[in-house]
Amino acid sequence: MVFSGSDHRTSDFLELLQKERPELLSRSGTGAFGTTPLPDSPAASADFRAFRYAELKGQRVPTPSLMDLYDSLLEGTTILAAVYNEGVIIAGDRQATAGFQVGERRIRKVYEVDTYSAIAIAGVAGPAMEMAKLFQVQVEFYEKIEGSPLSLEGKANSLSNMVKSNLPMALQGLVVVPIFAGYDLKRKQGKIFKYDAIGGQYEESEYYATGSGGKDAQATLKKLYSPDMSRDGALKVVAEALWDAADEDVATGGPDFIREIFPTIKVIDSTGISDIPDEDVKTLYTELLDRLRN
Amino acid sequence: MPAPYYVSPEQIMQEKEDFARKGIEKAKEVIVLEYRDGILMVAENPLATVFKISEIYDRIALAATGLYPDYEALRYAGIQGAEIKGFTFNREDVTARWLANQYSQQIGAIYRQPDMKPLEVELLLCEIREDSSSNNRIYHLSFDGTFWEDNQYTVIGGRADEIAGILENEYSDGLDLSGAVRLAARTFETIEAEADEAERYQVTAETIEAAVLDETLNRRKFKRLLPDELSEILSA
Numbered sequence: 001m002v003f004s005g006s007d008h009r010t011s012d013f014l015e016l017l018q019k020e021r022p023e024l025l026s027r028s029g030t031g032a033f034g035t036t037p038l039p040d041s042p043a044a045s046a047d048f049r050a051f052r053y054a055e056l057k058g059q060r061v062p063t064p065s066l067m068d069l070y071d072s073l074l075e076g077t078t079i080l081a082a083v084y085n086e087g088v089i090i091a092g093d094r095q096a097t098a099g100f101q102v103g104e105r106r107i108r109k110v111y112e113v114d115t116y117s118a119i120a121i122a123g124v125a126g127p128a129m130e131m132a133k134l135f136q137v138q139v140e141f142y143e144k145i146e147g148s149p150l151s152l153e154g155k156a157n158s159l160s161n162m163v164k165s166n167l168p169m170a171l172q173g174l175v176v177v178p179i180f181a182g183y184d185l186k187r188k189q190g191k192i193f194k195y196d197a198i199g200g201q202y203e204e205s206e207y208y209a210t211g212s213g214g215k216d217a218q219a220t221l222k223k224l225y226s227p228d229m230s231r232d233g234a235l236k237v238v239a240e241a242l243w244d245a246a247d248e249d250v251a252t253g254g255p256d257f258i259r260e261i262f263p264t265i266k267v268i269d270s271t272g273i274s275d276i277p278d279e280d281v282k283t284l285y286t287e288l289l290d291r292l293r294n
Numbered sequence: 295m296p297a298p299y300y301v302s303p304e305q306i307m308q309e310k311e312d313f314a315r316k317g318i319e320k321a322k323e324v325i326v327l328e329y330r331d332g333i334l335m336v337a338e339n340p341l342a343t344v345f346k347i348s349e350i351y352d353r354i355a356l357a358a359t360g361l362y363p364d365y366e367a368l369r370y371a372g373i374q375g376a377e378i379k380g381f382t383f384n385r386e387d388v389t390a391r392w393l394a395n396q397y398s399q400q401i402g403a404i405y406r407q408p409d410m411k412p413l414e415v416e417l418l419l420c421e422i423r424e425d426s427s428s429n430n431r432i433y434h435l436s437f438d439g440t441f442w443e444d445n446q447y448t449v450i451g452g453r454a455d456e457i458a459g460i461l462e463n464e465y466s467d468g469l470d471l472s473g474a475v476r477l478a479a480r481t482f483e484t485i486e487a488e489a490d491e492a493e494r495y496q497v498t499a500e501t502i503e504a505a506v507l508d509e510t511l512n513r514r515k516f517k518r519l520l521p522d523e524l525s526e527i528l529s530a
Binding site for chain 2: 013016017021024134140141147
């Protein structure tokens with residue numbers, strides 16, 4: 001602990017870590033979330049370029065060591081968010097894949113940030129989960145230091161900075177893409193912010209899905225979505241979108257009735273954030289399956 | 295070259311102690327009470343957004359009295375240290391015992407520095423029990439860095455001893471939240487009435503600041519009691 005009575009004082013936890021404990025932010029100098037530039041690693045990047053080139057030309061090449069490493073990393077798959085008449089829903093499947101294997105069946109990709117917001121993550125799971133954890137601390141740290149919470153837009157911008165500082169890793173193919181959703185207490189509505197791999201931030205007024213099955217989920221949302229949906233109506237649409245993502249995308253996990261694993265769904269409205277319990281998600285899918293069978 | 299004046303170490307320390315005590319004597323008090331669901335902290339504070347009681351970490355809160363810039367710096371350092379430690383290891387590894395030691399070292403080091411003024415602060419670092427098998431912790435830190443554990447009820451500030459004397463007779467185990475808030479309010483009224491008998495002092499939601507560490511809450515156990523809640527409790 002540093003007694004910083006007269007020192008520089010910040011309410012930005014990321015800045016604090018960069019100053020006090022930069023080693024916590026980097027993977028031996030790769031600069032994840034940090035500002036240290038990527039060290040020259042000609043071997044690694046040459047491997048990667050060779051692989052990308054061969055891949056683009058549709059060739060199968062002897063897998064270089066770096067690709068073995070990439071294949072061993074967990075990837076998060078489908079996440080989505082949708083605004084409904086009283087707030088916003090944010091959800092994700094529970095599977096992570098490593099190469100062509102199921103790497104993890106029960107991973108969580110949607111995290112509560114504070115009472116009125118949540119983050120969902122897709123991309124390389126390790127750094128993505130770390131980003132979610134860091135973001136949660138970032139928002140809470142600000143609130144405690146300043147005595148009042150960040151605005152929803154302020155939280156979204158600070159997440160953009162985190163994605164941005166992951167750029168060196170993204171350029172190596174280790175991409176992290178979050179969705180941020182929350183209830184804006186001032187404007188009394190649910191809001192969604194999406195990000196690209198280099199930290200570009202865009203507000204979505206209706207719905208958004210990303211990750212490997214994002215496109216399929218997005219297609220379903222597009223067909224079934226209407227902005228004045230009620231909470232229950234929106235939950236049905238979200239469940240169906242995740243179902244279609246799992247149906248079309250091999251990497252996305254569907255509801256698993258044998259192991260009792262169901263997608264994570266969180267709802268945020270003016271009363272705060274709440275989890276939809278597993279039993280309720282199970283019911284949503286039982287009903288969906290009944291509909292699909294008929 | 296003239297020889298520097300010699301001042302004995304005993305005298306230096308005595309003067310520092312007198313200085314710090316004088317600062318704290320002027321300070322308004324904070325009462326901390328254990329109640330059924332956790333720990334209640336109540337301060338006499340007419341300001342609506344400048345706090346003496348604040349959240350440090352999931353189960354830890356700080357009640358402070360004395361010189362604002364001194365305890366504000368300690369509050370900041372506490373939150374900073376706790377968040378970095380929790381991020382490095384795990385949230386449950388951040389304990390009040392660890393933080394009390396950190397504070398003790400820092401406050402003590404400043405107290406012993408020859409060219410620094412001692413911190414004019416008195417702190418209560420409160421931590422709510424993890425479950426019914428463990429205990430609440432209330433660490434009482436003094437301006438020289440020494441600290442000890444209190445339980446049931448404790449007071450910091452100028453008239454701490456007198457107030458603790460009143461609570462000794464009035465406090466009972468197993469108070470509910472409103473009972474505990476009313477006890478604190480009554481105690482403040484008694485001590486203020488003794489100080490100035492002509493004008494009877496009335497505690498209202500605007501004259502006090504109150505917060506709880508409530509074990510029924512989720513991860514973050516700290517909650518401020520809003521003026522509306524306080525008025526309701528006090529008027530009942």
